[in-house]
Amino acid sequence: MSPLTLVLGLGAGLAVALGLAFRALPGERWQIAAAIPLAPDGEGGWRGLNLTWYGLLQATALTAAAACFLFLLGSLGQGVFAGLALLLPLLSLCLPAARLVARLVEKKPFTFTVGGASFVGLVLAPPLAGLVRATLYPELAIVPSMAALSIAYALGEGLGRLACISFGCCYGRPIEQCGPLLRRIFTPLAFTFHGPTKKIAYESGLAGRKVVPVQALTATLYCAAALLGIYLFLESEFLAALLVAVGVTQLWRTGSEFLRADYRGGGRISAYQIMAVAALGYTLAAALWLGPGQPAHHPDLTRGLALLWNPALLLGLQALWIIVLVYTGRSRVTAAHLHFHVVRDNV
Numbered sequence: 284m285s286p287l288t289l290v291l292g293l294g295a296g297l298a299v300a301l302g303l304a305f306r307a308l309p310g311e312r313w314q315i316a317a318a319i320p321l322a323p324d325g326e327g328g329w330r331g332l333n334l335t336w337y338g339l340l341q342a343t344a345l346t347a348a349a350a351c352f353l354f355l356l357g358s359l360g361q362g363v364f365a366g367l368a369l370l371l372p373l374l375s376l377c378l379p380a381a382r383l384v385a386r387l388v389e390k391k392p393f394t395f396t397v398g399g400a401s402f403v404g405l406v407l408a409p410p411l412a413g414l415v416r417a418t419l420y421p422e423l424a425i426v427p428s429m430a431a432l433s434i435a436y437a438l439g440e441g442l443g444r445l446a447c448i449s450f451g452c453c454y455g456r457p458i459e460q461c462g463p464l465l466r467r468i469f470t471p472l473a474f475t476f477h478g479p480t481k482k483i484a485y486e487s488g489l490a491g492r493k494v495v496p497v498q499a500l501t502a503t504l505y506c507a508a509a510l511l512g513i514y515l516f517l518e519s520e521f522l523a524a525l526l527v528a529v530g531v532t533q534l535w536r537t538g539s540e541f542l543r544a545d546y547r548g549g550g551r552i553s554a555y556q557i558m559a560v561a562a563l564g565y566t567l568a569a570a571l572w573l574g575p576g577q578p579a580h581h582p583d584l585t586r587g588l589a590l591l592w593n594p595a596l597l598l599g600l601q602a603l604w605i606i607v608l609v610y611t612g613r614s615r616v617t618a619a620h621l622h623f624h625v626v627r628d629n630v
Contacts, residue, residue: 286517308448311478331619338612340446348439355431357590358582402558409569433528434512441505451481455495533563
């Protein structure tokens with residue numbers, strides 16, 4: 284299989300998945316995935332814990348990103364432990380940062396911000412790669428490792444935006460508040476969210492109104508950047524792959540904030556826009572500083588796929604999926620009251 288064949292196949296699959304998701308996820312049905320009874324409510328029913336599609340989709344996105352990173356690093360001949368030495372510290376810091384940064388910027392203790400988590404990850408990636416190379420794996424390639432992390436991040440956040448559609452967060456401005464050109468462009472593509480428990484409903488009262496589909500634009504652009512990055516990476520164009528993944532994601536984050544209507548902190552320029560510009564400059568400077576003088580590397584696609592085809596690694600990725608689902612999927616802003624009864628006709 285050639286790199287182009289792999290990328291085209293992945294692109295076709297992602298196009299179908301994104302298209303179906305864009306049609307379904309704004310609906311009320313696709314916010315709560317399950318409700319677990321916890322304790323009797325004293326009125327003949329049960330208090331329930333909601334598990335959200337947001338958490339399920341975030342878990343799937345993060346697991347896909349982790350698999351993508353390990354595949355790319357494996358294509359260079361780096362073992363799974365070298366990949367985990369980079370991946371696990373980043374995940375252990377970025378997952379809590381998703382909530383901590385939202386608390387600092389948006390003053391909300393029960394929400395997550397991918398923008399804050401990605402900023403932390405992009406800042407920590409170069410020194411962490413240098414530390415792993417200096418202490419554990421001298422053969423670790425710094426710039427290719429940064430490129431692999433950035434590509435995986437672009438894919439993970441692109442897929443993760445489907446979770447935002449499901450929950451109704453990170454939503455765009457109402458179409459009627461846009462200028463004539465934007466109205467003409469976005470009216471046929473607009474999202475209309477339904478359901479009182481969607482964030483767009485209880486935070487801004489915009490349920491039932493056409494809004495800019497900013498989550499869909501982000502998902503499409505980030506997934507496309509990830510696919511182009513994968514192709515460039517497998518063709519040994521590591522710096523170009525890094526530039527595409529980081530440049531597209533951070534520049535779009537900076538610009539797309541102007542299309543959003545959800546609360547992003549005070550001021551016309553949000554903290555997330557400042558983080559995006561800073562992360563872009565920092566990452567490029569680190570790559571240019573660390574890149575020269577490193578030996579050439581030649582990725583092998585089959586070697587990367589062979590690394591993924593490992594029962595222990597597959598079980599580890601499944602465990603990661605469950606951990607992220609539990610961490611992000613337990614709803615703290617919605618609750619459930621459950622009632623059960625016997626269907627007498629079926630007894």
